[in-house]
Amino acid sequence: xxxxxxxxxxxxxxxxxxxxxxxxxxxxxxxxxxxxxxxxxxxxxxxxxxxxxxxxxxxxxxxxxxxxxxxxxxxxxxxxxxxxxxxxxxxxxxxxxxxxxxxxxxxxxxxxxxxxxxxxxxxxxxxxxxxxxxxxxxxxxxxxxxxxxxxxxxxxxxxxxxxxxxxxxxxxxxxxxxxxxxxxxxxxxxxxxxxxxxxxxxxxxxxxxxxxxxxxxxxxxxxxxxxxxxxxxxxxxxxxxxxxxxxxxxxxxxxxxxxxxxxxxxxxxxxxxxxxxxxxx
Amino acid sequence: xxxxxxxxxxxxxxxxxxxxxxxxxxxxxxxxxxxxxxxxxxxxxxxxxxxxxxxxxxxxxxxxxxxxxxxxxxxxxxxxxxxxxxxxxxxxxxxxxxxxxxxxxxxxxxxxxxxxxxxxxxxxxxxxxxxxxxxxxxxxxxxxxxxxxxxxxxxxxxxxxxxxxxxxxxxxxxxxxxxxxxxxxxxxxxxxxxxxxxxxxxxxxxxxxxxxxxxxxxxxxxxxxxxxxxxxxxxxxxxxxxxxxxxxxxxxxxxxxxxxxxxxxxxxxxxxxx
Numbered sequence: 001x002x003x004x005x006x007x008x009x010x011x012x013x014x015x016x017x018x019x020x021x022x023x024x025x026x027x028x029x030x031x032x033x034x035x036x037x038x039x040x041x042x043x044x045x046x047x048x049x050x051x052x053x054x055x056x057x058x059x060x061x062x063x064x065x066x067x068x069x070x071x072x073x074x075x076x077x078x079x080x081x082x083x084x085x086x087x088x089x090x091x092x093x094x095x096x097x098x099x100x101x102x103x104x105x106x107x108x109x110x111x112x113x114x115x116x117x118x119x120x121x122x123x124x125x126x127x128x129x130x131x132x133x134x135x136x137x138x139x140x141x142x143x144x145x146x147x148x149x150x151x152x153x154x155x156x157x158x159x160x161x162x163x164x165x166x167x168x169x170x171x172x173x174x175x176x177x178x179x180x181x182x183x184x185x186x187x188x189x190x191x192x193x194x195x196x197x198x199x200x201x202x203x204x205x206x207x208x209x210x211x212x213x214x215x216x217x218x219x220x221x222x223x224x225x226x227x228x229x230x231x232x233x234x235x236x237x238x239x240x241x242x243x244x245x246x247x248x249x250x251x252x253x254x255x256x257x258x259x260x261x262x263x264x265x266x267x268x269x270x271x272x273x274x275x276x277x278x279x280x281x
Numbered sequence: 282x283x284x285x286x287x288x289x290x291x292x293x294x295x296x297x298x299x300x301x302x303x304x305x306x307x308x309x310x311x312x313x314x315x316x317x318x319x320x321x322x323x324x325x326x327x328x329x330x331x332x333x334x335x336x337x338x339x340x341x342x343x344x345x346x347x348x349x350x351x352x353x354x355x356x357x358x359x360x361x362x363x364x365x366x367x368x369x370x371x372x373x374x375x376x377x378x379x380x381x382x383x384x385x386x387x388x389x390x391x392x393x394x395x396x397x398x399x400x401x402x403x404x405x406x407x408x409x410x411x412x413x414x415x416x417x418x419x420x421x422x423x424x425x426x427x428x429x430x431x432x433x434x435x436x437x438x439x440x441x442x443x444x445x446x447x448x449x450x451x452x453x454x455x456x457x458x459x460x461x462x463x464x465x466x467x468x469x470x471x472x473x474x475x476x477x478x479x480x481x482x483x484x485x486x487x488x489x490x491x492x493x494x495x496x497x498x499x500x501x502x503x504x505x506x507x508x509x510x511x512x513x514x515x516x517x518x519x520x521x522x523x524x525x526x527x528x529x530x531x532x533x534x535x536x537x538x539x540x541x542x543x544x545x546x547x548x549x550x551x552x553x554x555x
Contacts, residue, residue, distance in 0.1 A: 075439055
């Protein structure tokens, strides 16, 4: 059960199976109110699948997802392109899933810094403007939980940093929990309270600082551990083969990967529970 | 007034166009024109069955299209299926089956051309009642599911994550499509139903800045196409359905050329993102 008023979302050993293979397995994570949790991992590591389980689009095939049914979710999906046959202005996009007063829509757009684009067609926006509009749309409904699947894609590096700062500000102002999916931890580091690294299962997790400083992290991520970039390029203990099977570091090949199948890092390699409160605003 | 066959055709055609415009917008936005074709072509099989079992043709066509809709929805949930090939298979098989069945039924005299291309002479007062009753129902239901359906058109996952029910909206939309095929068939015929759905909507896109505006405009352009097409068919003794479609296409070209004129006034639809 969820602890009252604090934990917004909890995944317990959640996994999803599709087309004959496990997309992701054994995911444990919680998102508390006012907390930013970042999911990182290489392509195909199950980040988006985990996000979809978290917001209820995909049902877990094992384990469970605990979430108050009344929880108000704001979602920014990973891939969203609006076909040009669809006439859609930014202000109409704001009212996509909910009725919204003009003032609320304007306030949300102002918050992300694109109030001047309210009347623009979404197809004419730049990558950064479009992601800001998507963010404004998600926060305009005053969510308890924001789920952002790669919110900085199509945005240049300085724009990325600005967007993550914005997300961090939004957390402070709305007091919502945020589940952030990213593949570029080097930029997310500063904005996040807790990191969960996925590679078909939870590879390691903890606060970014504790991950960086821990000997487990150095062992996991190799000699360049001191450089934040190294976290992005760290070695996984297994590779997913093109046919979906898994090649482990010990040379064995299994059909799926699971933390308890004996081919992975031992429990000592994980950085343990996140140190609560650390880095919180 | 309704005693004149031409007035009946006009009234019926306008009723169909009012409904086809808004529904057609979703077909354009969702890129499912082929889907509409499949439903429309399966209507011929519905006609054959109706004649065989001696039941109401509109009802039989609706049930057949609805059945095909549901089959497609179920098959599409299995994501690995290529829906393009599947639609092509169902579409032409249903059309061919319908034609073969009709050919076998030598005891019924059918005007095949009327079914394929529409027949203004065949519109009765009952047809008009069915078109306006069914049309009002379609528009009312469409208004009810507008928000989840439109949100799901932009992004299904987003709609689902934020508490709307996109799958139910999609299912209802498919049934509305079946209903519009059943009532539009008399006017433009099974081969051209999709044209009446998508051409006014595509034309409306040139002049619209919002989805609701585009839906209303598509209905208006559809009405104009029906009026122009039917008068042309009366004037030059051309088949009614194709005349309406040609008129709609002419409007589309007018829109296209006015777009070209406004190229530097910012009215050009931007290139698709990414």
